[in-house]
Amino acid sequence: MAGPKRVELPLEVRYAETDQMGVVHHAAYVVWLEAGRVRFLEEIGLPYAEVERQGWFFPVVELALSYRAPARFGDRVGVVCWLEAVTPRAVRFGYEVVREGRVLVRGYSRHVVTDREGRVVRMPEALVARLRAGMGRLEKTTADPEP
Amino acid sequence: MAGPKRVELPLEVRYAETDQMGVVHHAAYVVWLEAGRVRFLEEIGLPYAEVERQGWFFPVVELALSYRAPARFGDRVGVVCWLEAVTPRAVRFGYEVVREGRVLVRGYSRHVVTDREGRVVRMPEALVARLRAGMGRLEKTTADPEP
Amino acid sequence: MAGPKRVELPLEVRYAETDQMGVVHHAAYVVWLEAGRVRFLEEIGLPYAEVERQGWFFPVVELALSYRAPARFGDRVGVVCWLEAVTPRAVRFGYEVVREGRVLVRGYSRHVVTDREGRVVRMPEALVARLRAGMGRLEKTTADPEP
Amino acid sequence: MAGPKRVELPLEVRYAETDQMGVVHHAAYVVWLEAGRVRFLEEIGLPYAEVERQGWFFPVVELALSYRAPARFGDRVGVVCWLEAVTPRAVRFGYEVVREGRVLVRGYSRHVVTDREGRVVRMPEALVARLRAGMGRLEKTTADPEP
Numbered sequence: 001m002a003g004p005k006r007v008e009l010p011l012e013v014r015y016a017e018t019d020q021m022g023v024v025h026h027a028a029y030v031v032w033l034e035a036g037r038v039r040f041l042e043e044i045g046l047p048y049a050e051v052e053r054q055g056w057f058f059p060v061v062e063l064a065l066s067y068r069a070p071a072r073f074g075d076r077v078g079v080v081c082w083l084e085a086v087t088p089r090a091v092r093f094g095y096e097v098v099r100e101g102r103v104l105v106r107g108y109s110r111h112v113v114t115d116r117e118g119r120v121v122r123m124p125e126a127l128v129a130r131l132r133a134g135m136g137r138l139e140k141t142t143a144d145p146e147p
Numbered sequence: 148m149a150g151p152k153r154v155e156l157p158l159e160v161r162y163a164e165t166d167q168m169g170v171v172h173h174a175a176y177v178v179w180l181e182a183g184r185v186r187f188l189e190e191i192g193l194p195y196a197e198v199e200r201q202g203w204f205f206p207v208v209e210l211a212l213s214y215r216a217p218a219r220f221g222d223r224v225g226v227v228c229w230l231e232a233v234t235p236r237a238v239r240f241g242y243e244v245v246r247e248g249r250v251l252v253r254g255y256s257r258h259v260v261t262d263r264e265g266r267v268v269r270m271p272e273a274l275v276a277r278l279r280a281g282m283g284r285l286e287k288t289t290a291d292p293e294p
Numbered sequence: 295m296a297g298p299k300r301v302e303l304p305l306e307v308r309y310a311e312t313d314q315m316g317v318v319h320h321a322a323y324v325v326w327l328e329a330g331r332v333r334f335l336e337e338i339g340l341p342y343a344e345v346e347r348q349g350w351f352f353p354v355v356e357l358a359l360s361y362r363a364p365a366r367f368g369d370r371v372g373v374v375c376w377l378e379a380v381t382p383r384a385v386r387f388g389y390e391v392v393r394e395g396r397v398l399v400r401g402y403s404r405h406v407v408t409d410r411e412g413r414v415v416r417m418p419e420a421l422v423a424r425l426r427a428g429m430g431r432l433e434k435t436t437a438d439p440e441p
Numbered sequence: 442m443a444g445p446k447r448v449e450l451p452l453e454v455r456y457a458e459t460d461q462m463g464v465v466h467h468a469a470y471v472v473w474l475e476a477g478r479v480r481f482l483e484e485i486g487l488p489y490a491e492v493e494r495q496g497w498f499f500p501v502v503e504l505a506l507s508y509r510a511p512a513r514f515g516d517r518v519g520v521v522c523w524l525e526a527v528t529p530r531a532v533r534f535g536y537e538v539v540r541e542g543r544v545l546v547r548g549y550s551r552h553v554v555t556d557r558e559g560r561v562v563r564m565p566e567a568l569v570a571r572l573r574a575g576m577g578r579l580e581k582t583t584a585d586p587e588p
Contacts, residue, residue: 012329014325014329014332015166015172015328015329016174016325016328019163019165019166019167020166020167020168020169020170020220021498021500022167023167023500023559025163026471026501026504027468027471027472027475030467030468031310031468034308034468035308035309038308038368047368048309048368049366049367049368057462059464059467059508060467060508061507061508061509062505062506063467063506063508064503064504064505064506065505066502066503067500067501068502070559072343073167074341074343118462118511159476161472161475161476161479162479162489163472168351168353168412173324173353173357174321174324174325177321177324181321182453182456185456185515194515195456195515206315206320206361206364207320207361208362210357210359210361211356211357211359212356212358213355213356214354214355214356214357220490221488221489265317309460309461309466310466310468312461313457314459314460314461314462314463314464314514315461317461319456319457321457
């Protein structure tokens with residue numbers, strides 16, 4: 001009820017994602033987080049392919065991951081994504097990679113908004129509003145108003 | 148003397164390129180061949196970034212690799228590339244990945260020529276001529292004319 | 295009825311799989327074919343992770359792809375895989391990457407069988423038999439016995 | 442004089458490392474940082490392949506990157522790496538990806554030490570000492586003692 005809207009993307013670990021340590025290489029999770037973000041945006045009605053076609057781009061400007069336990073080839077994992085913050089110039093997503101209820105990796109990514117030429121710009125208000133609606137905290141506001 | 152011009156790109160195997168078999172994953176070589184092709188084009192005075200800026204693209208339409216021996220993390224390998232055939236509509240490159248004189252992988256790639264929108268087109272004659280000059284068989288023609 | 299058993303793995307194209315040509319990079323399909331092969335083996339009751347745990351490895355020794363049309367970010371594609379040939383020392387898989395009934399890429403991979411140390415070996419007969427059963431030509435054999 | 446020992450690995454951006462935004466995908470830098478770390482360890486006389494053969498592994502447990510400007514296909518960049526901290530149980534590396542004197546990406550990675558089975562362990566004192574020697578702050582201590 002209270003928390004942000006979380007969307008989970010199920011993934012099966014690919015052989016190519018492992019390294020000679022016998023576990024998933026740490027760079028593979030970065031690709032997974034992106035896939036989770038794409039699924040999140042699709043779920044809130046803003047498919048990223050569509051966002052780009054309209055001329056808005058969300059390049060990553062900051063990325064942080066904390067690795068707690070390894071995933072392995074063949075594992076079925078979930079990439080959970082939510083939207084942590086939205087301003088007209090930047091968005092921030094949070095992530096967890098989970099396997100059977102255990103968090104393997106936690107992280108976040110911060111993105112600025114650019115136009116097709118890579119210039120940092122402000123998003124139109126309508127786009128900001130749709131992203132904020134996707135954050136899923138409305139229920140909280142409604143259910144638990146400040147006194 | 149007789150053969151095609153061969154250009155060798157030296158590479159050091161990255162950890163991320165290994166998989167849990169303890170050797171380089173077979174998809175990594177595909178990226179290496181491309182890097183070898185890019186180095187070849189640069190060496191013959193046709194940097195691929197420049198070719199694309201002028202509006203010509205060489206997407207891969209056929210790719211074949213034969214894997215003879217594995218490369219491992221930390222190995223210094225060479226990606227040898229040469230141009231096997233050039234027509235106004237297609238080019239074909241040959242490759243060998245070598246380590247200390249031993250061939251680990253052999254392969255070739257065939258490419259068509261497209262414009263910026265992905266339409267298959269003919270290259271201008273000047274571009275064909277420059278690629279053919281890069282094939283390096285002129286010596287052969289000179290030294291060994293057909294009767 | 296007569297044809298080989300075909301297994302289709304559904305995939306959604308990841309952003310990281312695109313390149314600056316605006317389409318999926320040709321090396322990404324190599325990873326997809328592998329994922330299709332892994333799904334095929336799972337479907338016939340021989341999960342590859344299990345095969346490796348028992349000490350058998352199927353490294354790729356030959357790979358060929360023919361690219362007919364590009365996939366793009368966000369596309370839902372299917373990787374269709376079947377088993378083309380099985381001997382005690384080698385297996386060969388066939389593949390098609392499809393999107394809405396259209397074949398984007400066709401290919402095959404040939405694998406030898408090795409032990410944990412990478413030595414080429416013969417598979418036990420039981421493993422050969424289980425792979426052959428997975429080829430899906432039993433119906434044919436039954437319906438059309440040799441005289 | 443005062444700072445840590447910094448080692449720079451020169452890299453040429455690969456086509457496969459770009460995405461449809463026309464710049465290097467943010468996950469590619471993670472692989473570059475690793476390559477820079479491997480070069481650093483080699484330069485201080487501790488090739489990572491050798492470290493692993495002796496049974497010590499440095500899996501990444503924390504990773505943070507800040508992206509300031511994009512790299513593009515064909516760019517020659519440098520991955521600068523240094524060692525920020527060493528304890529018997531963890532090491533931390535710092536990084537900058539630079540192009541013609543400009544910092545494109547900054548980051549760090551934190552690693553624990555494990556044995557072959559992935560158990561977190563303490564490094565032997567000799568290994569700690571060799572890593573600390575590679576930090577390159579000895580000059581400072583010697584040349585510039587605190588009053």
